[in-house]
Amino acid sequence: MANAMMKAYRACPRSLQTIGINLVETTSWALDRSPTTGRYLEQLKAVQSWSREELDRYQSTKLRQVVRYAYDNVPFYRRLYDQERVDVESVRTVKDLDKLPMITKEDVRINYDDLQSRKSVRSKVQYTSGTTISPLKVRISTDAIKLNRASSLLRDHWAGYRGERAARFVGDQAITDCADTTLYRRSFVMNRFLYSSKCISVQTSRRILDSLKNNKVQILQCYPSAGYILAKFLERYDEHLPLKAVLYSSEPLHGFERELIEDRFQCRAFGFYGQIEHAVTAAECEKGSYHLAMLDGVLEIVNNGEQVGEGERGSTVVTALANQAMPLIRYQLNDLTGYTGEDCSCGRRTPTIHPVESKADDLIITPSGRIVTPLAITSLLKSARNVLEGQIVQGSIDSLTVRIVPLEDFSAEDEELLQQMFTSALGEEITIRVEKVGTIHASGAGKKRRVISQISGDPFDRAFSEVEEK
Ligand SMILES: [Zn+2]
Structure with missing residues (x-):
């Protein structure tokens, strides 16, 4: 959604937001x-x-x-x-x-x-x-x-999906405030619940899983990383949530992610390239x-x-x-x-x-237990002005470096804007530093990782324990 539209959306009560979402969804409906x-x-x-x-x-x-x-x-x-x-x-x-x-x-x-x-x-x-x-x-x-x-x-048909109730965890911004008591907006038009991947956190994990159960969701449409996070939550609570299929795209699904997703949701995952x-x-x-x-x-x-x-x-x-x-x-x-x-x-x-390989990226964890997917964080770079490429490095739980290769016209104002974008997306609890570099170095296999976490140990244990400590 464009910025002006997002602003108007944010100001609306929930009922109007639902109408707005359903209007937007008519485009997908008409296309299908x-x-x-x-x-x-x-x-x-x-x-x-x-x-x-x-x-x-x-x-x-x-x-x-x-x-x-x-x-x-x-x-x-x-x-x-x-x-x-x-x-x-x-x-x-x-x-x-x-x-x-x-x-x-x-x-x-x-x-x-x-x-x-x-x-x-x-x-x-x-x-x-x-x-x-x-x-x-x-x-x-x-x-x-x-x-x-x-x-x-065609992929949906192969997966057996024929319009059953779905939950969608991609880059949508249906929820603008993660403190919202309902963590989704309902699209009646497409028969699905739209969640915002930015609101996935250890605090919301219980409510997200319960809402999927209560709404009798049968299909999960997600980025692999979001599907993996949900499966990790199920693992944490030692639960299963049987679905008909998990439909993913945009990122490769790594072997360990598929294993956990298919086990916890008791169904197959179907990719689309x-x-x-x-x-x-x-x-x-x-x-x-x-x-x-x-x-x-x-x-x-x-x-x-x-x-x-x-x-x-x-x-x-x-x-x-x-x-x-x-x-x-x-x-x-x-x-x-x-x-x-x-x-x-x-x-x-x-x-x-063969499944298309891409970069193996890490998850970003915030001090309050939010888990940010690689796509969600790198999409911020998309709006950066005069930047050739970028890489995000989380050095510690409360600090993050945005490495960028600036183009000639990159100004102090652009840097300020970039800083603001990351701060508003991740909150004040993380210190954001913009670092200008000449090139982003590729890793061993010649692939450039977009998101690197230098926090040691299992990020999920870390996220849960950070919150439980408080
Ligand atoms: Zn085949």
Whole structure:
């Protein structure tokens, strides 16, 4: 929500907030029920039984159209392909992709205007969550948004979710004051309860678990870290909360997290892989494999600039097939994964990829027992001005350093704003220090961790004991 809207929302009584939330949720409702989304969902289901040849033929046909369209309607590609002397007509199949130059996030940042199609396409502007790199602006066609949504609905269907009562723990700000007696707002429109992940703490743990039980929630929609925290609470109270499925996205789910989540909620967790650029998606099936959607984009795995074969891992390079507003062709997304090259025992024939690896981040614990997820804390960096990348380090229970790589225009005012944002999000109980650095060092595996906790021991024990001591 935009700042002005948030301010107005905060000032409203609970009943009006609920009406507001339900109004906002009608957008999701309409998206799910759009005939186009429904058609895409049926297509995505049909694709599951296609042979490799059929999939290849489909992607190659679409690819030819996208490349031709981009050359004719998008100034950036016209310039780039002319410069590189690329004959766009020579790109006939997916195998010809390497005749085209790759483009980077930096290219997108610098050439945003020239990457827009000169044709009028219904679209929305979106921002990638600036975590290790400052947010990137992209334009996504309404069509691509619907296809993306259909792909995540496919995952929901595989998980057996058909609109049962859900609880959602993502970045929503439904609750503005964690002292609120009700820790959620009810979305009647989407039949779910919206919690604010910023209000997850050891003090609220009992009430959150009780409300999930009392509201007879059957589905959990969450970031893996939030799901893990809830499972840790159940473990702490030695309880189980049987659900139908846990649906997660946005972060990888580590083995130990899955184990605890599936044990405490007595159901399977189903992941969804996608990105703001709406280029490729993959849905986790009941056998734990990530199946590519195939209709939305072509995924290449690249190592040192060269495509690698099935079974090998590398960085992702994607070509979106459905976004005519701002085509992304051979775009270096740089997630780490690879084609498994194996047939999945679920019987679906679409190619599968390894779970996308990303940075292993830590949780932030506040002196009053709040547990802050990596996504919640790094999303603050998204609003930082003139910052290239950042990293958050909790040195002790009451101190936190925000390391940033400032851009040229970074001013004292920007620093002040950054400081204020973190203070208002975490409270006065933690001292925030902004540290300007030239670069954020990568860890051993070459991955940059966004959030590092230097507090020793189990963070949950620490959080509970901090509060019990008082
Ligand atoms: Zn499968």
